[in-house]
Amino acid sequence: MPFRSSPSYMNLRLITIIVILIVSCKTKTADWQSLDFGDFKIKAPNDWRKFNKHGIDAYIGGLTNGKDSLWFYFGSFVSGFQGNNENYLFAQDTINGKIAAIKIPKKDSAGAIEMFINNAQDQTKFVLAGSSANRHLVLKIFKSVVFQSSDTTKNGTLNTSKFKEYPLGSGTTIYNWNCKSCHSLNKMLVGPALTTELINSRTKEWLYTFFKDRKNLKQDSLNLERKKEFGETNCIELTDYSKEDVEQLISYLKGQ
Ligand code: HEC
Structure with a gap:
């Protein structure tokens, strides 16, 4: 006689599946944490840690998982993207109410991904940059940055197809x-x-x-x-x- 599951056994199985789904969804979001840098907060996966460097007239530091690192600069003495921009594509996005210009290397992993916010807090500028093969992850970290005057209800929808050749694609540029x-x-x-x-x-x-x-x-x-x-x-x-x-x-x- 073939095995036939009884209705109560089916219910139990369904409940187990739902419980597993709920728990795994929870752990998925719990995999991310909020790192508090004082003037701003950045969300990153749980295995990322923050580090501070002593800057003379700016706040400099970053976050790392030991393999990939992102550096930040929070101060008044940068304007826009520095250096040679030929090998990059650009986009502009609204990140928690702040206009951010973002550049990515044209070739994967050949250069840094960088974000620049001109007016992060009371005219102070903010740069967050690093190189990583995981573009998607870095952009997700960029999108999580919150300053005291940020408005978390205002967010753009950035995707890689929005990145364009210099100088188009960025209001700052x-x-x-x-x-x-x-x-x-x-x-x-x-x-x-x-x-x-x-x-x-x-x-x-x-x-x-x-x-x-x-x-x-x-x-x-x-x-x-x-x-x-x-x-x-x-x-x-x-x-x-x-x-x-x-x-x-x-x-x-x-x-x-
Ligand atoms: C060749 C010099 C020149 C350049 C380049 C220029 N502007 Fe102007 N802009 C002026 C002058 C002169 C005025 C005042 C006369 C007028 O309105 O045309 C003005 C006026 C303005 C005004 C005020 C308009 C009003 O009546 O409220 C805005 C806003 C403005 N410019 C923004 C910009 C922006 C943004 C750019 C770049 C895309 C730009 N300008 C490039 C010379 C310039």
């Missing part, structure tokens, strides 16, 4: 390449200082039309006044950039 010659964030140069007040006086839609479709921008008193102040010099237009790129630039300007 587009800004550095196209705007810095005439603008500073706090001083008047050829154009007005791009202060938070100035940027906030314009909506995202207004800024988009200003850069992409200026002929259809409705003239307003604010802009006419600025025009008078700056005479013949006009701000540039970004007709060659895609919609997505200009939107990323505006996110960068708006800091969100």
Whole structure:
């Protein structure tokens, strides 16, 4: 006579499977921990430990699992990505409300994965970088960084297909390449200082039309006044950039 499981035996088996599933899900998330660095927190798998280095005018340190390491810099004296950027691809993402520029090597494992946040906390800049064959893991660690002024409800969806050739794909890069010659964030140069007040006086839609479709921008008193102040010099237009790129630039300007 063939073996037939009784209904109660089936139930028991089902319950056992559910219990195993719940326990394994729990351990999966419990495999990650939050490392507290004081000014910020970073989540990483349980076998990662933090380390601190003594920086003179910046907070320097990192986290490691003994094999892979990520270094951070938290201070005021870096601007954007340093060094040769030819062999990298770039993307911009919102990480817990902070605009982050991220670069990855074009070839797997040939160079560092690096993240730069221009305004991490009260104008302090943040860099997190390291080399690892496990890109997915490093990006997941990047996405977990939380500062005191972070907003954990605001997150972008970054995936590797969003990474592009330099200089596209990053609001920071587009800004550095196209705007810095005439603008500073706090001083008047050829154009007005791009202060938070100035940027906030314009909506995202207004800024988009200003850069992409200026002929259809409705003239307003604010802009006419600025025009008078700056005479013949006009701000540039970004007709060659895609919609997505200009939107990323505006996110960068708006800091969100
Ligand atoms: C050749 C110099 C020059 C460059 C390059 C330039 N700007 Fe301007 N910008 C100006 C001048 C001059 C004004 C004021 C007159 C005007 O509005 O055209 C201005 C105005 C502005 C304004 C204020 C608009 C308003 O009325 O509220 C913003 C915002 C701005 N620029 C952002 C940018 C950004 C972002 C970039 C880079 C993509 C950029 N500018 C590149 C010269 C420049």
